[in-house]
Amino acid sequence: MPKPFKRVIEELSKLPGIGEKTASRLAFFILKSDLSYAKNLAHSIVFMRERLQLCSTCFNLSESPHCYICSNPQRDKSILCIVETPQDLAAIEKSRDFRGCYHILHGRLSPLEGITPKNLKIKELLERIGSENIQEVILAMNTNMEGETTALYLTKLIKPKGIKVTHLAQGIPMGADLEYIDEVTISKALKNRIEV
């Protein structure tokens, strides 16, 4: 096997979930693609790594030490929305309905995968709650077992500090056909029904 090929396999195999076999399939694909693809891929990787960092306050991806949300004086610093990933933050921002700030955990508790509180940005969240003037914490974890465990864990830590803790409403999503909605969602939607 020529050395340049071996080296690509070696480097790709360091990525999570990429074994030697997958790495060699990817390397072949790159070999058969245009040179411009190899160059674009390589450039995008180095450019991202050099440009991006995590915001030192909320741990969002950022091109500067403070992300565009934390450094925006018009955002309400007293309401924190806690999300698992920067992708979740992006989804909430798209709604244009939240004017508070965020805190990104970078994952959710998952004992099976060995993800414990110290693997997440929970200590940093508690420090923020201790030092900033925070009135409300909105838990916006994903609505699966691990997300809900994480939310429960955070509630137990934050509520005793006398801070209002809320979570996103659970119910029927827009455009959904009731026929295809699972029973847990229906139960939640019934339980939390709203008077008109």
Added chain:
Amino acid sequence: MPKPFKRVIEELSKLPGIGEKTASRLAFFILKSDLSYAKNLAHSIVFMRERLQLCSTCFNLSESPHCYICSNPQRDKSILCIVETPQDLAAIEKSRDFRGCYHILHGRLSPLEGITPKNLKIKELLERIGSENIQEVILAMNTNMEGETTALYLTKLIKPKGIKVTHLAQGIPMGADLEYIDEVTISKALKNRIEV
């Protein structure tokens, strides 16, 4: 989501078997790794793509238009060993027992995955057989269903041309414990037993 991050996801998603979710997991990993890792990965990709090509004769990976095997005058050009991948070629070369040349198919027939004869270097193999003075073709496909289908397909194409077609012996591998060898291998080893 910052643009540099989005761009990496876009480029990684073009790789086979890498969806947007996997791409974003990989991008995060790169973001959290040392800058040197991002640079090494990027450099290895471009270096490989610029340096390597497929040998125009046998389709092995090569740093020149003719690979080191095809351009070695000491290799026997009348015996061709047909393999699925350059990795298989490397495995055979390690034995140091084969002094002929190779032809790499770059895959095996797999109707389920949509891999038909025209996706493999079979036309090129037949052209070589037509133009070079080839006495023997050794089929060294992997010993699974798809490999054997490919071998059978090639046998039917090549044998009528009056060329000797052989395949690697199948039997008990070195260092194996008979207790753990599957029954098909035992059957083949019995059937092809050798008088001492």
